[in-house]
Amino acid sequence: MSPQVVRELVEAELERAGVEPASLRVLDVGAGNGMMGEELADLGVGHLAGVDIIPEAAMATERDRPGVYDEYFVLDLTDLDDTQRGEIAAHRLNCLLLVAALGFGDIPTAAFAAAHNLLETPAWLAFNIKEDFLDRDDDDTGFARLIRRMLADGIIERRSERRYQHRLSVAGDPLNYLAIVAVKRADVPQDWLAELDEGM
Ligand SMILES: C[S@@+](CC[C@H](N)C(=O)[O-])C[C@H]1O[C@@H](n2cnc3c(N)ncnc32)[C@H](O)[C@@H]1O
Numbered sequence: 001m002s003p004q005v006v007r008e009l010v011e012a013e014l015e016r017a018g019v020e021p022a023s024l025r026v027l028d029v030g031a032g033n034g035m036m037g038e039e040l041a042d043l044g045v046g047h048l049a050g051v052d053i054i055p056e057a058a059m060a061t062e063r064d065r066p067g068v069y070d071e072y073f074v075l076d077l078t079d080l081d082d083t084q085r086g087e088i089a090a091h092r093l094n095c096l097l098l099v100a101a102l103g104f105g106d107i108p109t110a111a112f113a114a115a116h117n118l119l120e121t122p123a124w125l126a127f128n129i130k131e132d133f134l135d136r137d138d139d140d141t142g143f144a145r146l147i148r149r150m151l152a153d154g155i156i157e158r159r160s161e162r163r164y165q166h167r168l169s170v171a172g173d174p175l176n177y178l179a180i181v182a183v184k185r186a187d188v189p190q191d192w193l194a195e196l197d198e199g200m
Contacts, residue, residue: 001164002100002166002177002179003035003039003100004039005128005162005164005177006039006099006127006128006179007039009162009179009181010124010181011043012160013124013159014124017159021043021046022044024040024045024046024095024124025045025047025049025092025093026040026047026049026095026096027049027051027091027095027096028048028049028097028098028099029051029077029096029097029111029112029115030099030100030107031051031061032057032060032061033060033061033064034050034061034065034068034069035099037050037065038065038068041068045095047091047093048069049071049072049073049091049093050069050071050072051072051075052072052073052074053074053075053077054074055074057074058074073088077108077110077111077114078110078111078114089118092120093118093119093120094119094120094122094123095123095124095126096115096116096119096124096126096127097126097127098112098126099127099128108141109141109143109146110193110197112146113146113188113193113196114193116184116187116188117188117193121184121185121187122183122185123183123184124181124182124183125182126180126181126182128178128179128180129177129178130175130177130178131163131177133178134178146188146192146196150188151182153186155184155185155186155188156182156184156185158180158182159182160180160181161179162179163178164179165177
């Protein structure tokens with residue numbers, strides 16, 4: 001259900017900003033089997049690229065949701081070479097989607113920062129996290145700290161957010177998540193990237 005919630009939040013924010021979905025050129029990071037991509041295609045984004053580290057994700061997307069992505073890259077965002085960087089940048093992306101992948105140890109923080117820097121400026125950003133995630137200091141992925149720094153330094157600007165119940169935990173307690181839409185105003189500085197590589 002996260003893909004639907006994030007899509008609705010993006011849709012509402014675009015409407016408020018008077019931006020046509022067709023003007024979006026999206027990078028869906030950690031695209032998996034394409035659930036978010038399906039929502040984005042349905043929303044009517046102009047161009048849709050997915051990226052995932054495992055070939056099985058691309059194969060599952062091709063099997064279950066053929067034609068949803070204009071391009072699906074199989075690569076490791078934490079280990080891009082110049083050719084890969086150039087190929088992705090050639091898509092002139094102005095929107096980053098990252099769903100069910102951050103702060104859970106699924107996608108490394110450095111992969112998020114690398115993807116952010118592949119976007120043009122300004123660009124839209126949308127992702128989901130556990131609801132109390134940004135306030136926590138025990139996050140050993142470094143993601144909460146990076147986002148707080150990006151907000152404080154104006155690298156991203158928070159536009160809207162929505163709390164929602166993702167599902168029940170195995171103990172039956174509700175697990176609340178937060179979907180966030182933000183705008184990119186600048187790249188993540190190189191020295192921050194170096195810190196992330198060292199495990200900030
Ligand atoms: C929890 S899944 C999210 C799938 C999808 N967004 C969804 O909502 O169903 C996280 C995905 O990130 C991918 N991933 C992990 N590390 C990555 C990296 N360094 N570069 C690119 N993709 C990565 C994984 O292979 C996995 O498919």
